[in-house]
Amino acid sequence: MSEFEFLRHVTIGQYLPTGSAVHRLDPRAKMLMAALLVLGAVLSSSAIALSAALAVVLIGLVAARIPLRYAVQGLRPALPFLIFLALLQVFTIPANDIGTVLWQWWRITITLTDLRAALAMLLRFAVLILGLSLFSFTTSLTELTHGSEHLLRPFQRVGLPAHELALVAAIAIRYVPLLALEAERIAKAQASRGADFGRGGGNAFRRAVRMLPLLVPLFVAALRRGETLVLAMEARNYSGGKGRTHLIHLQARCADVVAIGLVALLAAGLIAAGRANLDARLWHWVVRMGQALT
Numbered sequence: 001m002s003e004f005e006f007l008r009h010v011t012i013g014q015y016l017p018t019g020s021a022v023h024r025l026d027p028r029a030k031m032l033m034a035a036l037l038v039l040g041a042v043l044s045s046s047a048i049a050l051s052a053a054l055a056v057v058l059i060g061l062v063a064a065r066i067p068l069r070y071a072v073q074g075l076r077p078a079l080p081f082l083i084f085l086a087l088l089q090v091f092t093i094p095a096n097d098i099g100t101v102l103w104q105w106w107r108i109t110i111t112l113t114d115l116r117a118a119l120a121m122l123l124r125f126a127v128l129i130l131g132l133s134l135f136s137f138t139t140s141l142t143e144l145t146h147g148s149e150h151l152l153r154p155f156q157r158v159g160l161p162a163h164e165l166a167l168v169a170a171i172a173i174r175y176v177p178l179l180a181l182e183a184e185r186i187a188k189a190q191a192s193r194g195a196d197f198g199r200g201g202g203n204a205f206r207r208a209v210r211m212l213p214l215l216v217p218l219f220v221a222a223l224r225r226g227e228t229l230v231l232a233m234e235a236r237n238y239s240g241g242k243g244r245t246h247l248i249h250l251q252a253r254c255a256d257v258v259a260i261g262l263v264a265l266l267a268a269g270l271i272a273a274g275r276a277n278l279d280a281r282l283w284h285w286v287v288r289m290g291q292a293l294t
Contacts, residue, residue, distance in 0.1 A: 027139055040266060042128075089121055190217075
């Protein structure tokens with residue numbers, strides 16, 4: 001029954017209260033750090049810089065007392081999709097067919113640039129998934145709501161509903177593990193009735209059709225949960241954030257400023273390494289050193 005345990009492979013949306021120093025950071029600081037990390041990873045094309053960023057994220061997980069084995073499990077559901085994207089990056093991007101040719105057949109050419117681009121893409125997704133998982137592991141639902149609302153509060157002057165947007169974002173993130181748990185329950189129930197979820201043979205279309213016994217009830221259950229949540233909020237006379245007072249007032253500390261500054265430097269380094277084409281320069285330097293030694 002291990003193939004039906006979807007929840008253990010979902011790390012985004014889970015909160016692990018270990019009481020570490022990372023947990024005690026201001027939620028606004030953690031949100032800004034996550035945004036800076038995502039910005040740097042998306043804009044960087046250097047595999048070396050992304051490897052350094054991945055190492056920093058792993059150090060953050062250790063500092064937050066999060067088991068690395070549990071955190072890395074979040075990469076498992078996306079691994080087939082990432083491998084498929086990496087193969088597309090290698091075989092179908094003509095712009096990367098420059099530099100040292102490693103293998104060539106007919107119109108297919110694999111160069112060192114292709115492999116560097118594919119490696120950078122895999123590292124980028126790993127940084128994004130593990131970085132967002134670290135943010136989720138160390139930020140509770142209450143902290144996420146208050147932090148989002150405090151960051152969006154200045155935009156209320158132009159009519160932006162800060163409280164409503166913060167609440168929607170918090171519910172959306174925490175809804176992910178609930179959907180995984182619901183999918184696990186439906187999959188076990190359907191499998192006991194003889195449903196096949198594509199573990200056998202057949203082409204991709206047939207495997208997709210066999211997933212309908214899981215997807216359709218999951219979609220219906222998600223709508224039902226959303227309706228229940230709306231009715232519960234209406235029963236408690238929820239009327240939005242207009243005129244509401246705040247019991248919790250967040251206070252930034254020196255540790256929060258230092259943490260934001262370090263992640264900002266990391267993001268700047270990621271972007272600068274991609275713009276400077278650090279990978280190609282390092283490879284050129286290694287080739288020259290090899291030629292000099294021989």
